Amino acid sequence: MSRRFAAPLTAVDTVDIADAPDGARVEAVKRIAGEDPYLVGHYPDFTIYPGVFTLESVHQAIRHWATERHGPGAVAELAAITSISFAAPLLPGDTLRIGCDLTTRDDTPATVRAKVRCHRGDGALSARMTLELRIDRRDGDDHA
Amino acid sequence: MITLEHADIRRILPHRHPVLLVDRVLELEPGSRIVATKTVTGSEPCYAGLEEDLPASAYAYPASLLVESFGQTGAVLWLYSAAMAGERSEGTLIFGSAREVTITGRAYPGDVLRHTVEIDQLIGDNAFMRGETWVGDRRIATLGSVLAVVREGLAVGTGS
Numbered sequence: 001m002s003r004r005f006a007a008p009l010t011a012v013d014t015v016d017i018a019d020a021p022d023g024a025r026v027e028a029v030k031r032i033a034g035e036d037p038y039l040v041g042h043y044p045d046f047t048i049y050p051g052v053f054t055l056e057s058v059h060q061a062i063r064h065w066a067t068e069r070h071g072p073g074a075v076a077e078l079a080a081i082t083s084i085s086f087a088a089p090l091l092p093g094d095t096l097r098i099g100c101d102l103t104t105r106d107d108t109p110a111t112v113r114a115k116v117r118c119h120r121g122d123g124a125l126s127a128r129m130t131l132e133l134r135i136d137r138r139d140g141d142d143h144a
Numbered sequence: 145m146i147t148l149e150h151a152d153i154r155r156i157l158p159h160r161h162p163v164l165l166v167d168r169v170l171e172l173e174p175g176s177r178i179v180a181t182k183t184v185t186g187s188e189p190c191y192a193g194l195e196e197d198l199p200a201s202a203y204a205y206p207a208s209l210l211v212e213s214f215g216q217t218g219a220v221l222w223l224y225s226a227a228m229a230g231e232r233s234e235g236t237l238i239f240g241s242a243r244e245v246t247i248t249g250r251a252y253p254g255d256v257l258r259h260t261v262e263i264d265q266l267i268g269d270n271a272f273m274r275g276e277t278w279v280g281d282r283r284i285a286t287l288g289s290v291l292a293v294v295r296e297g298l299a300v301g302t303g304s
Contacts, residue, residue, distance in 0.1 A: 005202050006190045008163075008209055037189050041160035043236070048298065050163070051239030052215070056208035073199075078207040078247055085241035089298055136201070 005075070009037040011057035012098070015064040023102040023112065024069070028061035034092035049090035054127045055081070058116050061098050062133060066112075070137050079111070080132040088124035095121035110135040146172040148180075148220070156223050157216055158237055162189050165213035166220060170258075174228050177262045178221035182213045186253035204250040210257065210277060210285060215239055217259040218273040219292050222266070233269055235296040240270065244288025255279045269294040 003010070012028040019025075032049045033039075042050050059078055066076035090096055096118055103113045111134055118127040148156075148169035157164060171179040184205045194202060219237055226233060251257055261275035271292045277285040 002193050002195045004195055004198060005206075006194065006204060007206050008190045037192075038163045041163035043158045044160050046236065046298070048236065048238070050212060052208040052212040055211065056206065059208065075201055077201075077204075077250075080247065081211075081242055081245035083241070083243045084245075086239060089238070089295075 004072070005063070007060065008053065008056060011053060011060045012064070015061050017065050017068055020101065023104040024065055026061050026065050026098070026100040026102060028057065028064075028098040028100070030057045030096040030098070032090050032092050032094045032096060039092075047092050049094070049096070051084075051086045051127070054086070054090070054096065054118055055084065055129065057096060058098055058100060058114070058118070058129065058131070059133075061100060062102065062112070062114055062131075065102060066133075066135055070135060073137070075136040076112070076133045077136060078131060079134045082130040082132065084127065084129035084131075086127045088120050088126045090120060090126055096126065097121070110137070146174070146224075148172065148224075153220060156220050156227075159216060163212070164216070165209060166216045169217075169220060172221060172224060174221075174225040175263060176221075177260070178217055179258065179260050180217040180220065182217075182257040182259070184251050184253055184255050184257065191253065200252070201250070203252050205252065205255070205257075207247055210247070210251065211242070211245070211287075211290075212239075213257055214259050214261065214275065214277055214285070214287055215290055215292060218261040218263070218271065218275070218290060221261055221263060222271040222273075222292060225263070233294040235269065235294040236298040238293050238295055238298075240291035240293040242287065242290045245285065245290075247285045249279065249282050249284030251279050251284060257284075264289070269296075
C-alpha cells in the first residue's frame with residue numbers, strides 16, 4: 001500500500017467523518033494483527049500494540065479528515081500532545097475503535113484540537129488523549 | 145561517565161528490530177540523567193511504500209516513533225539504574241501516559257535524534273520522566289512528563 005507520509009504501519013482500516021458544530025467527528029477502526037509492521041519486535045515473545053501506535057492510529061484518522069477537508073496535499077502535523085494516557089492493552093485479534101472530536105480554528109496556520117477516546121472491541125477504554133495539530137494546506141485545495 | 149553501545153542496550157531493553165529505537169548512549173548518570181542517540185535513515189520500514197514525487201515534508205520521521213525513541217531512552221536509564229541497585233522488575237514495559245509534549249521541529253533521513261531524559265520520580269513500577277529531543281543545535285521536541293510502567297500479568301516471561 002502506498003502512502004503520502006512516513007509511518008510505521010497503516011494504522012487505520014476504516015475512517016468515518018461527520019460534520020459537527022465546531023469541527024468534525026472522526027471515527028476509525030483498526031484491527032490489531034500480529035503481522036503488522038514493527039510488531040515482531042514489540043515484543044519477540046509477546047505481542048502488544050505499542051501505545052505510540054495508538055497515537056499513530058489517531059494521527060492517521062485525523063490525516064484522513066485533513067485531506068478530505070482540505071485536499072490531498074494537506075498535511076496534519078502533530079504539534080502537541082496535551083495529554084495522553086493508556087488503559088486496557090491491545091493484543092493481536094483485538095479491535096481498536098477511535099472516537100475523535102475535532103475543534104477547528106481558522107487561524108494561520110490552521111490548528112485543530114482533537115479530544116479522543118479509544119476503546120477496545122470489548123468496550124474497555126484503551127486510551128484517551130488531547131492533541132493539537134497544525135494543518136499545512138501546501139498544494140491542497142480548500143474544498144470548503 | 146557511563147556510555148553504552150547497541151549490544152549493551154539490547155541487554156537492557158526488551159524491544160527488538162525494527163522497533164528498538166535507541167542506537168547509542170552517550171552519557172548515563174544512574175538514577176538521574178541520560179543522553180542517547182537514534183539515527184534516522186531512509187532504509188527504515190517507516191519509509192517503505194511511499195509514493196513518488198512527494199514534498200520534503202513527507203519524509204518527516206513519524207512523531208509516534210520519535211516519542212517511542214524518547215521513551216525507550218528513558219527506559220534504558222530506569223532499567224539500568226534499577227539493575228545497578230539490585231532491583232529487578234518482572235512484567236511488560238509499557239507507555240503509561242504523557243503530558244505537555246510539544247513538537248516544534250522535524251527530523252529527516254540522515255538526522256541524528258539526541259534525547260536528553262531525566263528521571264523526575266520513581267514510584268514502585270512507575271517511572272516519571274521528562275526531557276528534550278534535539279537534532280544538532282535544533283530542539284525539536286519537549287516532553288514535560290512521560291510515565292513508563294512495568295505492568296505484571298500481561299504476559300509471562302516478557303520484558304526486562
